[in-house]
Amino acid sequence: MALHVYKDDLCRHNVDVIVNAANEDLKHNGGVAKAILDAAGRKLQDDCDQIIRTYGRLSTGDSVITDAGKLPCKQIIHTVGPRWDTNSQSRCEWLLRRAITTSLQLASEKSHSSIAIPAVSSGIFGFPLNLCVENIVEAIRDYVETPGQQSTLQRIHLVDINDETVNAFCKVTKAKFGNQRRAVPSTAMAPQPVTRAAQNPPAPVNRGNDNTVVTKEGLKIKLLQKNIEDCSVCRFTSISC
Template sequence: MKGDITQLWVDAIVNPANDKLDHGGGLAKAIVDAGGKVIQEESNKIVRKRGKLLDGQAVSTAPGRLHCKRVIHAVGPRWDIGKDKDIEKQCMGKKLLLADAVSQSLREAEKWACKSIAIPAISSGIFGFPVDVCTDVIVEAVQVYNFQNRTELLDVYLVDVSDGVCSMFRKALERYCGHSNVFTQGKFSHLTEFQQRVAL
């Protein structure tokens, strides 16, 4: 769906965080600005206790003034592919780390008894992940998580402020589930094949 993730009425929203949980720019800053300093304060406590997070990990904090129950901070990988090494192997490694960030976010949401979650295009933007690759990986990771777990999550929203990114999410949904399984109702596109409802 196209929209501001900080304004959604869902149980959890995912923040594309860096390994220090320093929410000083981009969507991370927007989330802290909307939710209040408690989000950054709790993030700082997590890092002081356990150190920097690794790519693919996710933790959560209180939401402050946001409408959700939890803010889940997912550390996606940077698309820093070196030309002097096996490019295909590097790309696969980055994709796996992004998929881990998604599955860890879903697991963290379930730990807090969340029934709905909003996920942005983690690792795109300043982290450099190609949007088509990013959206593909996220959709596949949600599908795999659903098939491999007896999940209590009922609604997964794929969210961005950009028409282009939302279009990529839609194309990824259609690739993995078939055009007939993605339909529009109001401003949402639902994926009917899953136990979960995955919406744009």
């Protein structure tokens, strides 16, 4: 399984499924959600309204899936991240990790092989950026390293158009994965889990060092850094023992 960081427009990013930072009513009125709705077309809001009529409002941390409308991806996962509350930091962090985990599990449940995730809750929900990114990366690491799980996901992309957010993703990912012991690459790793669903280029230019690390759980991660056209990329390729 590979973890990549991209500077790119989420609405045109080339993956099977993207994650939308939604609210409990799936009303896409601002931030990432509004941009996705504008690009996907009106039917996306109609589909989300039908989910709410059928199942009721979502809880924080829940994820549901819809068709992608006019977007190049196959589907959209709408996840409800927490609104930041300085008096409930631990709960906010737990709910954000849950939102990411349910998104990953739902993508796998729908047999997708690639997913793009933005900095959920860091915008109008006010979650401090660095803390937000730390919890997103931690949730991804926990998902990848959970023993005995099976997943269809092969690529996880962290995507944002903002330089500050992209740099935060790269910095935190390197900090979480880049300080392990070195190893020699071996064979490609089979992915991981499942959960609930509410509904049914030009050649890259290598600009970094190529090295591989191993987590304490035995997960091998190959670190590269490169640029693809106007997209900044930090890639972390996981390889099983």
